[in-house]
Amino acid sequence: MQPTPKIACIIVAAGRGSRMSTQDDSSPKQYRDLVGKSVLQRTLEAILASPQISQVLPIIHAEDGEAYNCAVRTVTDSRLSAPISGGATRQASVACGLKALESDAPDFVLIHDAARPFLSQAVIEGTITALQEGAQAALPAVQVCDTLKRADANQQVLETVDRSQLWAAQTPQGFPYRLIWEAHQAAREQSLDSFTDDTALIEWQGKSVRLTAGDPQNIKLTTLNDMKNAQDQIAMKQLAELGDIRVGTGYDVHAFEEGDAVILGGISIAHTHKLKGHSDADVGLHALTDAIFGALADGDIGSHFPPSDMKWKGAASDQFLKYAVERVHKRGGMIAHLDLTVICESPKIGPHREEMRKQIAEICDLPVGRVAVKATTSEKLGFTGRNEGIAAQGCATIRLPFEN
Structure with missing residues (x-):
């Protein structure tokens, strides 16, 4: 040999x-x-x-x-x-x-x-x-x-x-x-x-x-x-190679309690109340996190970060969203688009929309053009209409490799 x-x-x-x-x-x-x-x-x-x-x-x-x-x-x-x-x-x-x-x-x-x-x-x-x-x-x-053509210095074909x-x-x-x-x-x-x-x-x-x-x-x-x-x-x-395109949705609600600012979409917005929750109660990031878990068919935010665990008491919600993005990357995939809709009477979201987009994009390491933030009211109807809290809907589009 x-x-x-x-x-x-x-x-x-x-x-x-x-x-x-x-x-x-x-x-x-x-x-x-x-x-x-x-x-x-x-x-x-x-x-x-x-x-x-x-x-x-x-x-x-x-x-x-x-x-x-x-x-x-x-x-x-x-x-x-x-x-x-x-x-x-x-x-x-x-x-x-x-x-x-x-x-x-x-x-x-x-x-x-x-x-x-x-x-x-x-x-x-x-x-x-x-x-x-x-x-x-x-x-x-x-x-x-x-x-093939041979040409002279004047680009005339010879x-x-x-x-x-x-x-x-x-x-x-x-x-x-x-x-x-x-x-x-x-x-x-x-x-x-x-x-x-x-x-x-x-x-x-x-x-x-x-x-x-x-x-x-x-x-x-x-x-x-x-x-x-x-x-x-x-x-x-x-x-x-990332031809398995999936869409997941998420929904979250948090009530108001005494305070002077809400954490929403990763930023602090001055307000007459704050949102009540085990973590920082960022209803927007929670909805997006659940949307990503949904697209992955990978449980929900509560299964990964149970509220019974005091480790997450007062935790910043950006770490939840980063974790969900990491789960996509570990599967060899990518986030294609994130869409967040905030439902509330107050605070007004419009003045803060672009800052929220930029913050979410930074958390997820995405171009800001792949992040949408919208806001609407519920026309004075229901708990959001009575100004008792904020709801949010998230939608995540991800791309994964096809699994065998």
């Missing part, structure tokens, strides 16, 4: 990404946010998801240490090595990485662009398989499907280019470690530094490059439009 090959992966992350720079943001693209994670973190997670990879070595710009640490702070895989500084060109940066691996040389090395976060396991496996079968270089690629043998190169490109390291050293000795990818060095040496199956999704983020498309792609994927 042959020993398992040692496979390292170099992540080329030393570029400046100038084509994505704007007046407001000139930061390198690999450190930009891509739906809650940096581009680099998503790329590293894709590589580290492969159990065949034994070491991942990032190559970064000498000035990017702090940005790198911030971008990957939640990546804890022990296979991720400390980054090293790259060179003036991509070719020089890769050479720095190959030299750093020399003392404990792997059998194979993959070289991947940091700005390709949509790397699939199938592409990684295809590259590695080609190397294990004896390829001198493995290049994931997709066949060019669009008609000819149609035959695309039948054209392929668009991707990464990770794979090599036997010694072969690619020797190719880089030979290029340096001849002062050749204009190779745009690593398989070009293998071609230059007259050796063969095997094409493997690439993936149209494995794009390199280069322009602002690429970044927008990537954000849309991830957002749509997340929504598709």
Whole structure:
């Protein structure tokens, strides 16, 4: 039985990404946010998801240490090595990485662009398989499907280019470690530094490059439009994965008692009375909490925070709502929308509506645009009409993954 090959992966992350720079943001693209994670973190997670990879070595710009640490702070895989500084060109940066691996040389090395976060396991496996079968270089690629035109400097078409043998190169490109390291050293000795990818060095040496199956999704983020498309792609994927859409409702009532303010929707409102209850009696947050529990089919506020438990005596109700939101997150879900209706004659809710929306949004870590607060009276009818207390109705829309 042959020993398992040692496979390292170099992540080329030393570029400046100038084509994505704007007046407001000139930061390198690999450190930009891509739906809650940096581009680099998503790329590293894709590589580290492969159990065949034994070491991942990032190559970064000498000035990017702090940005790198911030971008990957939640990546804890022990296979991720400390980054090293790259060179003036991509070719020089890769050479720095190959030299750093020399003392404990792997059998194979993959070289991947940091700005390709949509790397699939199938592409990684295809590259590695080609190397294990004896390829001198493995290049994931997709066949060019669009008609290609050659044009002059004035954008006048000169000819149609035959695309039948054209392929668009991707990464990770794979090599036997010694072969690619020797190719880089030979290029340096001849002062050749204009190779745009690593398989070009293998071609230059007259050796063969095997094409493997690439993936149209494995794009390199280069322009602002690429970044927008990537954000849309991830957002749509997340929504598709959270296809179990549920709606829950909640209702709560609290009577008035002597006091000088009510706690409602997470804020204090000056009033002639306060609300009576075991906790702070925030009828609005209680209704929303029960609405979330209802959408989860997870009991009610009384089952999670029983009034018989003195632990909750006078407790702030925001912790109840935060707990309900956490229950959604633990199920892998998200809050899509919260809607609160307050029913009372007084105090007047209108002047406080926006503050309540902002407070509820902060408690639930939501954009304020996903929180609605409305108010109505009961036209002098019933206990609310007699100004004996306040009622509230809550509605919560949540999204969960489909359960097996």
